[in-house]
Amino acid sequence: LGAPEVPGRGSTALNLFQWTWSSVAAECTSTIGPAGFAYVQVSPPQEHIQGTAWWTSYQPVSYRLESKLGTRAEFKNMVDTCRAAGVGIIADAVINHMTGADAGSGTGTGGSTFGVDNFPGIYDASSFNDCRSNISNYGDRYQVQNCRLVSLQDLRTGSNAVRDRIAAYLNDLLSLGVAGFRMDASKHIPAADLEAIKSRLSNPNVFWVHEVIGSAGEPIQPSEYLGSGDSHEFQYARNLKSYMDGSIAGIRGITNGLLPSDRAGVFVDNHDTERDGHGTMNYQWGQKYILGNVFMLAYPYGWPTVYSGYKFTDRDAGVPGSTATRVPDASCSNTAVWTCMHRKPEIQGMVKFRNAVSGTSVTSWWDDGNNHIAFGRGDKGYVVINNGANAVTRTYQTSLPAGEYTDLVSATGTRYTVDSSGRFTATVPQYGALALAVVASTPGGGEPGDPG
Ligand code: LM2
Numbered sequence: 001l002g003a004p005e006v007p008g009r010g011s012t013a014l015n016l017f018q019w020t021w022s023s024v025a026a027e028c029t030s031t032i033g034p035a036g037f038a039y040v041q042v043s044p045p046q047e048h049i050q051g052t053a054w055w056t057s058y059q060p061v062s063y064r065l066e067s068k069l070g071t072r073a074e075f076k077n078m079v080d081t082c083r084a085a086g087v088g089i090i091a092d093a094v095i096n097h098m099t100g101a102d103a104g105s106g107t108g109t110g111g112s113t114f115g116v117d118n119f120p121g122i123y124d125a126s127s128f129n130d131c132r133s134n135i136s137n138y139g140d141r142y143q144v145q146n147c148r149l150v151s152l153q154d155l156r157t158g159s160n161a162v163r164d165r166i167a168a169y170l171n172d173l174l175s176l177g178v179a180g181f182r183m184d185a186s187k188h189i190p191a192a193d194l195e196a197i198k199s200r201l202s203n204p205n206v207f208w209v210h211e212v213i214g215s216a217g218e219p220i221q222p223s224e225y226l227g228s229g230d231s232h233e234f235q236y237a238r239n240l241k242s243y244m245d246g247s248i249a250g251i252r253g254i255t256n257g258l259l260p261s262d263r264a265g266v267f268v269d270n271h272d273t274e275r276d277g278h279g280t281m282n283y284q285w286g287q288k289y290i291l292g293n294v295f296m297l298a299y300p301y302g303w304p305t306v307y308s309g310y311k312f313t314d315r316d317a318g319v320p321g322s323t324a325t326r327v328p329d330a331s332c333s334n335t336a337v338w339t340c341m342h343r344k345p346e347i348q349g350m351v352k353f354r355n356a357v358s359g360t361s362v363t364s365w366w367d368d369g370n371n372h373i374a375f376g377r378g379d380k381g382y383v384v385i386n387n388g389a390n391a392v393t394r395t396y397q398t399s400l401p402a403g404e405y406t407d408l409v410s411a412t413g414t415r416y417t418v419d420s421s422g423r424f425t426a427t428v429p430q431y432g433a434l435a436l437a438v439v440a441s442t443p444g445g446g447e448p449g450d451p452g
């Protein structure tokens, strides 16, 4: 399911948006590994244009690993350090385009020069598609895949030379030990081109998850891309938002019409949707956002990625303190800036829950027709979610073995006794949750990203 399971650690991923390589490395050791995440998705590692906006990361200048987030040596150290903590790195691969034509020429974060149709030593005019206008009609397949996305120079991914060059970049990352790739802007690249690029990799079976923003009525859909990887299921995040915003009693139907569970990457939000009002929740939703994460991690659908970025008021603004060539290290003690969602006890508890209930399906679903739901995961787990403004008290019927369980959601580790009929009684606070699981006493080991 999704990225390869790491024995005893499941496959849950964490997206550390705009975290520097050295801060990711430190966090893997101190927090991410011990919390039971299997993967970290990082921001694009290649050289890009200078500037303080976060989105400079998405304007490649060269494939040297010299970015605002760190050097090649720092990247390598992050991969090694995370791997030692049991965590694989998923790199964000920006291969549809290079820099914006509107920006003209300049010098990248690693000192490489660039211009329109001109990336010395890498690409020239023959490397780009013939269409030089911007995409305006998402109903036109040719335009979406061959013209410029917001003026970004569109690579001729149909050509062998460009495919070889992109594969060389991805192979370089594989040689450093990355475990998989988030494929940026896949909708803008024909699926066959992506398959041809993937076949050139040193490990053609490496995990890929495509970013294809599915939209009803458009000709290009996420399901087209399953030949070379999984696809992110944006509709899941939109559905999650509407349930959490209204009533969650019907949330069991959240996956109706979506990609098959074993091919869908899911998230509550990502770096685009959290700031662009693309119909998802974001950290500004407070406790409801946490509950959305609790549901995603509790419910057996898709391959989940928890999102952890920084607080913003301006859609374009990079991490506070950024310069044209460097982003300051992330720090969870700096709560004014970093959301550090992955440090919330509710989320860490639910990562443990998901790992503990792996392989089970939903049992004993109950809901009150409004905002109070509860369900089991076979004889391994049971979760209660209260998306209402008042505390709820109830005796729940589980499929758990009798015994004492520690609530994985509450920071204080409240204990509950499940009786010989599988019942327990609890009070769950407003916008609160509770999760009981049969948790293995020793955390699993295992190395992520070993070629499967
Ligand atoms: C993606 N997936 O398909 C990324 O997830 C998304 O974050 C990227 O857009 C986009 N595709 C290209 O990789 C971001 C950002 C844009 C930004 C681009 C390029 O959302 O705002 O565009 O990165 O940096 C910016 C300006 C835009 C300008 C463009 C080119 O906002 O006005 O277009 O640069 O200079 C003239």
Ligand code: CA
Residues within 6 Å of the ligand: 096, 144, 145, 146, 147, 154, 155, 188, 189, 190
């Ligand atoms: Ca394209």
